[in-house]
Amino acid sequence: MPDTLPLPLQRHPLNRLRQLPVRRIICFVPFVLVAVWAVGNWPLVASGVSRLGGADISWLLMGAVVTGLCWVAASCVRQGTVVERLPTGRLLASQFAAGAANHLLPAGLGAHVVTLRFLRGCGIPLDRSTAALALYSLVEAVARIGLLLGLVLAFPDALRLDELVPPGSTVPTALLVAVAVIGAAVIVLLSIPRLRRFVAGFLRTALTDARALHKRPARALALWGGALAFPLLQAAVLVCVALALELPVSWPYIVIAYLAASIAAGFIPAPGGIGSVEPALAVALVTVGAPLVVATATVLGFRFLTVWMPLLPGVAVLAALVRWRVL
Template identity: 45%
Template sequence: MTPEQILPPAQRRQIHWHIALTLAVLAAVAWLARRHWPVLETGAARLAVADQGWLLAAAAATVATWPCSAFAQQGAVLGRLPPGRLLAAQFAASAANHVLPVGLGAGVVNLRFLTRCGIPFAGAAAAIAVKGTAGAVARGALIAVLVAACPGVLSVPTVDAGHLVALCLTVLAVLALLAAPAAARCRRALTLLRAHLGAIHARPARTAALWGGSLAFATLHCVALGAVTRAVGLPLPPAQVALLHLVAGAAAALLPTPGGLGSLDAALALALAAAGAPAVEAASAVLGYRLLTVWLPLVPGLVVLGVLVRRGAL
């Protein structure tokens, strides 16, 4: 049986759109890299002579993100999960997230892991949705705190009132058209999600693991980038770097490329440069951060993924 016969037409179209969007983003990034190659080359050379202590601190923060992800996933599940396999699954999920469109790889791995642990499909899907929601709320809370701590870093552009009203009406009309056929399914999913959240928050230990793990995960990624900026001598305050990282990540999520490939790199480099960082230091910081969080763990993560599949844990 061919893949075309296995997948329904709607899912095939969605995959084709994801592939087309990914290729378009990668083509744009390749063009930008070619145009600014001297800056990238100098940034890579600067990274090679960066402060090793700060790079080790960034690597330690990166490694600590996986236990935090495991805590958050455990907090989103009522039953107890096997700790070792849970941690390995989070490491494998992060690698899968870098080869599939954003969120899809990690979601598939965690869904498979939870169902293999005996959790019904609906409960596993609800747990993944709860974890994703908690992560988004944690990042939003960090952005709000950092905006208050770093006034003037983010500026809201002025928009003509008429254009803004027209844009809002258009968005609402599109959402209404899209939501009408799936309204019943959305209501059922929201009811299930609300019930799952209520059960989680009735248990203080699960609530602490869910929100603490989600908040620590986002914070440690900011710490990793901040340590890399210190390693390359980028003259920006840590709180400002953290705010730029979170905002760039939110902007990059609008382009669902695997692991934010291209979209996060460009958004982060532009955010650092717009904040006053020299182009060479900004390129070095982005290269170092992505090397530690994506490229170095990728092959070991895929190996762990293969081992988990072979042992029947996924």
């Protein structure tokens, strides 16, 4: 009789498949997204890869080194958002893993989720961890926009905005939509007392923490210094790739193109910017005077160094941190 019984439930192959941790399966989503984008844009990818074959390898290696410094800058910003001292090694590992997680959810939510779990694991309460994420997003946006405005004032002829803004009522329509969205959000906030109390409490916590952080010079320096360094380092990677391909555009114009494209792509909720950063950056480079073919190859080289090359080790670190319950 026992010989005729089915396999035990825990040994059944289908049950083993069901028991696979969902978080481990999600770790492979970035590879699927990159593959889908590459297949959908294969002619563009093929021409860019062909052009990259003749690039100066020394400049590409320099770009890879600068890419590594980007995670150091991101770690500095994260440390600057909380008063407590965070463990340096685990903080750096969490930001490296956050780069891979950023390709799971749109608008940088993947990186925020990883950082939130890391801060909670360091004993920081949920309300203060959430306020730290909000402060990070605010400071990062202010630093990026401030850098762009400063460089545009220094090089007013860099971006030919008349070629980017279509004629007609596109801009007024966009402004009306933005005002309508903000107005709707205010109405919803005022009409729901529980939501209003939650937002008020969150703002009080965020402002209290922000004041405490700016009273400590080391935290303020890490916060603002890292927020300014991160986009500049990312732009430096793009400059390295441009030099490797002998792009006929001066480096300040390339930095302006990167800042403008990253800000524009941030309004498109694509996971990791896949499918939004590439065209925005290519258009920005063409706008500052780059030939289309070389601009395309430059964008692909930049994304390879900053996204595709670190993706596999980032996923491995993410899975390890999840398994070790650091996240």
